[in-house]
Amino acid sequence: MSNIxxxxxxxxLNLSYLVMAQSAIRTDKAVAMFQLGMSEPIADxxxxxxxxxxxxxAARNQVLFSFRFDDELIWGLLTDSHQPRAGQEGNAGQLxxxxxxxxxxxxxxxxx
Numbered sequence: 782m783s784n785i786x787x788x789x790x791x792x793x794l795n796l797s798y799l800v801m802a803q804s805a806i807r808t809d810k811a812v813a814m815f816q817l818g819m820s821e822p823i824a825d826x827x828x829x830x831x832x833x834x835x836x837x838x839a840a841r842n843q844v845l846f847s848f849r850f851d852d853e854l855i856w857g858l859l860t861d862s863h864q865p866r867a868g869q870e871g872n873a874g875q876l877x878x879x880x881x882x883x884x885x886x887x888x889x890x891x892x893x
Contacts, residue, residue, distance in 0.1 A: 788842055795839035798846055802827050803835070 782790075805813035806828045814824050830838070838845070 791842060791844055792839050795841065795845045796835060799827070799830070799835045799839055803830060 802813065802817055802819075805817065806824045810821075810824055810828070813819075814821060817824075819827075
């Protein structure tokens, strides 16, 4: 992939994220803040961005957001790559991942 194409893809990704985040914040700020993992001042700022500001911000040569968790346990639970215990439902791993992420605890300290 050429650098120009990569820059275009990053811009598109950033713009899509900003539009989605702004829409979610304007629809239900509290839920959006939780789902996107952002503070209220950031949510307020994003809600007020003009389309021109979003386009200008999106054009930066860096992805604006990052994965909120870098723990293998969480990714294993989300991708179902762990071996479920006998009698566990298939959704139990995703439920466990959601609980760990919502609790704001360090996932690596939690027991699987």
